[in-house]
Amino acid sequence: MSQIHPTALVESGARIGADVAIGPYCCVGSNVELADGVVLKSHVVVEGRTKVGPGTRIFPFASIGHEPQDLKYGGEPSELVIGAENTIREHVTMNPGTDGGGMLTRVGDGCLFMMGSHVAHDCHVGDSVILANNATLAGHVHVGDFAILGGLSAVHQFVRIGRHAMVGGMSGVENDVIPYGSVMGNRAKLSGLNIVGLKRRSFSRDMIHDIRKAYRLIFAQEGTMAERLADLVEDFAENEPVMEIVDFIRDESSRGVCVPSTDGHAD
Template structure:
């Protein structure tokens, strides 16, 4: 049974699934869709053209779907899509997209957004992401699956963070982070691989060893450019799935800059 507190405001047009619980003083806008089993605790605001997936749990004072923090936004219709089984904690903010970014902000499934984390306009967040307290994504950021952002970290607009990567607390990410990479520092520098995360996933040891060898070839060598080294590693490690994930990420787009162990690369 749906349970809507008497002090909550659910505007006409909102689509409310089965088993949804809307707590005291929460507000749901007319273009919002809440799937089955969604929970809004007290004082939650969900507005705009926002859809929230099944069993996602949103905690007090979260602000979801208000217009983007972008001076170029001119009131165009844009969307925020949030997947299933997410935990969105207190004071989290998530913005819809803009015309300049394709009009959609998307969040996957099974993510944890800790207190006061922020997802900016036009971001694309994968599954199983974790944003610790006060971690922030500027506009147009891409986070792949299983990314972890430490507390008070920030990712600059248009940056990409590859699958399985981890960003240390209070780290500012200016450039792309390779899959399974570990970055730290005032301005993020690559400090190695997220070996703890790889082992926790139970990946075969030989795949991890191949990835470590690829990392050395990519970032400990000074021959050629990073792109040329990635092309060579890709040719040698085409049968290694972890290596292929990293080299595909580097080679996917040209004219990208990456967090490396050395500021000059």
């Protein structure tokens, strides 16, 4: 049996799963779908064509599914799809997609969105991602699994953040971040690899060693980037993480790739 507080407003047409808890003064729109075990703590607003996956918890004053902050949005029936077992803390905002971005904003499973973080229209966020307090994603950003964005960081529209990457607090990211990379600064530069994250996720010593070697080769001074990537394919063809970095850099993107600063440190 679901528990809906008498002060909550749940519009006709909303689909409410089993064991859902909707707390005081929450508002749930008519096109919303809350899967089994979803918890809306209190003063939560979920609107639009929004689906919230099983076991996700949303905390007070979060605004989920209201129309995008995009002047080109024309009322098209776009969606926001949020996966399972996410934690969405106070004052978080998430917007659905737009006609210019595939009509869909998607959030994976097991993510943590800390207070005041923002997921804009047409973003795609992977699994086990963390956005710390007031971290913000502009439109069309793609964030890979296990990425961490530090507090007060901001990601430019159309940027890609690779899997297992780390964005330092108060960073402004205007270019793509390679998988396993660590960036910081304004504008963000690569400061190395996310070694702490790799160790926490049980990457072997040999695997980390190979990723570090590949990182140094990618950003060496000799040859062109294309030549260095070709060398990596020859030397590390069986190494999945290294090939992931190579494929990420080679993929078509409207942004450049974050590189180390010339003095070896982030700005």
